[in-house]
Amino acid sequence: MKPEDCLYSETHEWVFVENRNGETLGTVGISKFAIDQLTDLVYMELPQVGQDVAAGEEFGEVESVKAVSPLYSPVSGVVTEVNADLPNRLESLGDDPYETGWIAKLKISDSAPLAKLMDFKTYQAQCQN
């Protein structure tokens, strides 16, 4: 995934959306900006495969410098796959948050929340404010 091809939530999660065999699939992760702000990620809890999440709902958590932050799903759908090894190599997450740093893949059940997400350019502008 290229960051320019992803959509972004206000809470700094990204999603890459693709259509495959008539289904809308989303790959989600945390933005490079957010990872840089978090500085020292030490723990991550992933969502469960099969978990049904709504856009804006908590679907994982991270800890950095004694601060725990929930991760919010940018889309609504069912988790079909998680990046199970990711919590074991968080120190390298900032090197490549969009390819090897994906958190989960979802089958998107409702595309309406996608309209509320930002494109790369708009998100970049938000980060600079």
Place this chain on the structure above:
Amino acid sequence: MPKLGAARLILHDPLPGARNMAVDQALLESIESIGRGTLRFYQWDRPTLSLGYFQRHSDRESHATSRECPVVRRTTGGGAIVHDLELTYSLCLPRENRFSSNHQELYDRVHRSLIASLAECGISGAKLYTSPESRTDDRHPFLCFQRRSPGDVLLSGEKICGSAQRRVAGAILQHGSLLLQKSNAAPELSGVAEITGRQIPWQDIRNIWIGQLQTELNLPLATEELTTAELDAADRIQRRRFENNAWTERR
């Protein structure tokens, strides 16, 4: 830091651990409806072990002197704390960006206000720990007060205050402990009394700290009580989460 607007000050008598954590969580969740922050000071009605959110419950077995203490799992990060002869605060503030670097600044500001408060009590030499923390992993000590993170308050090289946070969309909870005196449940840790040879009443430190926090955070405070909605929320959160073994032993 910009002016944050008036906040509530809530002072509580010692409470059970599950209640203390439930009240802090209720305050975090009520930020949106209340629309302003809350500073709370409290203590614990018996020596209680709190685990950091990601710590393993079984790790408490490694700490023999606190094995008989009741245990709660916090929603915040960091290491375990034996809450006994300490003064605890929590601060809930509205936040637009939970990933903002201002969160380290919040640790530093609250802790700087404590250092100024201790100086006002005649205890000088407390300072912020500034060396960068190495990556936290299982090799870290079990107890928070045996770890060092940027912004911790040290006195004569001993950690006397540490804080932790939970950041959610729109709000942040930061709570922390000032170790006043050595606890029999964690005798390896010295408090302010052992380090300085002086016993300062906790009420004195608390009252001075409130004033220093108002100045440091530019946050006027008005003493209030929990709302009925917050009390109801705290009851629910206490029952479903902090008194629930599924939560406490989730890792």
